[in-house]
Amino acid sequence: MRDAPVDSGENRGQRPGNFRLCYKSSVPFSLDGKSALVTGAGRGIGRAIALRLAASGAAVMVNDLDSEPAAGTAGLIRSSGGQAAMLAGDVTDPAFPQQLVDATLAASGSIDIIVNNAGYTWDNVIQKMTDEQFDAMIAVHLTAPFRILRAASAYLRETAKRELAEGPRVMRKVVNITSISGTDGNPGQAGYSSAKAGIIGLTKTLAKEWGRYNINVNAVGFGLIETRLTQALSGDASIDIAGRKIAVGVQPKALEAIRQTCPLERAGTPDEAAGAVLFFCSPLSDYVTGEVLLCSGGLHF
Numbered sequence: 001m002r003d004a005p006v007d008s009g010e011n012r013g014q015r016p017g018n019f020r021l022c023y024k025s026s027v028p029f030s031l032d033g034k035s036a037l038v039t040g041a042g043r044g045i046g047r048a049i050a051l052r053l054a055a056s057g058a059a060v061m062v063n064d065l066d067s068e069p070a071a072g073t074a075g076l077i078r079s080s081g082g083q084a085a086m087l088a089g090d091v092t093d094p095a096f097p098q099q100l101v102d103a104t105l106a107a108s109g110s111i112d113i114i115v116n117n118a119g120y121t122w123d124n125v126i127q128k129m130t131d132e133q134f135d136a137m138i139a140v141h142l143t144a145p146f147r148i149l150r151a152a153s154a155y156l157r158e159t160a161k162r163e164l165a166e167g168p169r170v171m172r173k174v175v176n177i178t179s180i181s182g183t184d185g186n187p188g189q190a191g192y193s194s195a196k197a198g199i200i201g202l203t204k205t206l207a208k209e210w211g212r213y214n215i216n217v218n219a220v221g222f223g224l225i226e227t228r229l230t231q232a233l234s235g236d237a238s239i240d241i242a243g244r245k246i247a248v249g250v251q252p253k254a255l256e257a258i259r260q261t262c263p264l265e266r267a268g269t270p271d272e273a274a275g276a277v278l279f280f281c282s283p284l285s286d287y288v289t290g291e292v293l294l295c296s297g298g299l300h301f
């Protein structure tokens, strides 16, 4: 048997029927007509995910705790010719997940992609970690994604049943954001790492519950990505949670140690982080579910 001809890539421009490139993002798929919801999309990785999804053609519902950065992301998408709506709000407010799902449906008529990204760190060694600290980490990184997915489940299941009866397969995507702190553990992060490990359990369970509805449910775990969360701790950067200021950042010594241990010898950029998420939001991952993709430059804690 002869080997199949290898495509060198040179012929792609001459065979648009076989290799339809998305003109907007230079990737071999388009998310035109898809509606995506991204939490914590006002800054950092969430903003990069929202921009990547919009550049691939999706209409994006931008959520963030802080309205100004959320409006900034939505504005960037619109000024590049994309479609965006925004709803500022706290994903840990028990009533908010349903409002967010309803607002996404009202804005674009469907939900095809959900990225549970919103989060922050509130660290301490276990003997100093309060119940409030531990619970806050579980609330934002685990309970909120659970409530958002539960709120979306009626729409997702009913829509899938109708589509299954009608014919052509339509895939939908859930991507939950985890961390190597969740897969490997990390001193000082009992709450954060427990929540980030928990979201992997939720991911794997929903992959099994929702496979029948053609929904891929996967997780992406980051190592060190350059964002507000991982800047050198100076005491200046903080996140305001229910009126309480929580310092964010990492001890400079720890940052240096991480960089030295990372096989790629550097932190990743938000755009590189978003690339791994985009894979799970795209048709390239239609037969992948219940998986955790580490985007960490090879770093493990």
Ligand SMILES: NC(=O)c1ccc[n+]([C@@H]2O[C@H](COP(=O)([O-])OP(=O)(O)OC[C@H]3O[C@@H](n4cnc5c(N)ncnc54)[C@H](O)[C@@H]3O)[C@@H](O)[C@H]2O)c1
Residues within 6 Å of the ligand: 039, 040, 041, 042, 043, 044, 045, 046, 063, 064, 065, 066, 069, 089, 090, 091, 092, 117, 118, 119, 120, 140, 177, 178, 179, 180, 221, 222, 223, 224, 225, 226, 227, 228, 229, 230
């Ligand atoms: N940066 C890293 O190295 C790294 C590593 C592993 C995992 N992560 C995860 O990636 C995700 C994004 O983090 P980032 O590094 O981009 O941080 P970031 O601080 O730059 O952005 C996070 C965004 O989430 C928002 N947010 C926080 N709590 C919220 C809430 N209750 N409701 C709505 N929005 C809320 C913040 O306002 C902020 O805009 C988080 O889940 C984080 O745990 C990041």
